[in-house]
Amino acid sequence: MPEISAELISQLTTIDTPTACNALEIVIPERRGFGYTVEPLVCTRPELGVMVGYARTACIRAMHPSDLRGSEAREMSDGYYKYIDSGGPKPSIVVIQDLDGDAKGYGSYWGEVNSNIHYGLGCQAVITDGSVRDLPDVADGFQMWAGRVGPSHAFVHTVNYGQPVNVCGMRVRDGDLIHADQHGAVVIPFEVADKVLDAAAEIAKREGVIIAAAQQPGFSFDKLKEAQGKAAEIH
DSSP: OOOOOHHHHHHHTTSOHHHHHHHHHHHSGGGTTSSBOOSOOEESOGGGOOEEEEEEEEEEEOSSOOSOOHHHHHHHHHHHHHHHHHSSSSSEEEEEEEOSGGGTTSSOSBSHHHHHHHHHTTEEEEEESSEEOOGGGSOTTOEEEESEEOSOOTTOEEEEESSOEEETTEEEOTTOEEEEETTEEEEEOGGGGGGHHHHHHHHHHHHHHHHHHHTSTTOOHHHHHHHHHHHHTOO
16 A cells, blocks of 8 residues: 655644645646545544545445344444554544445444544544534544434444445545645655645646735736736746
């Protein structure tokens, strides 16, 4: 499984997710139209800022009880938590696809108990198209992005883990590098992870020229074109 330095992970948290997406358009332009969330998500704690981590993946259902019983059900549950703990590098972000179709979010896997378990196992956040609950009691420092907020866990259970998922249009494989903030999330390919910050800095310089011009008294279309020309010369 690919892995990058803890220093680079820390550095990537200094840019927001829209900036990360902009940078990816430069360093890997073929990824311009995919690899990020395209449907609304509730970010329960935007004040926690940017998070970057390695994906752990799973699928859940909640409308009906699991087909597994007894030891088989316990084996699935134990296997999932073992995977969260030792399935790859940390920090991790678990990406959960809800398989209940139009009723996704029928029951929440996420609340006070699971947030504390996952946070203790080195997982700093969840991204799910399902639901979350217990918002005031979620583990300190744990972030949640969800399709909605709901009150019950219903018959929620894990269906599989470690497999590719699609959450809000973002396809994620086990071990992918995830960058997320209040806007949503994006997968950063490992082969360009060390190029994202330089690209982001170049974008900031170009945008800075235009923004500075726009904030000056007497700004006009002609001055906009002049600023755009200066910005285009920055490499």
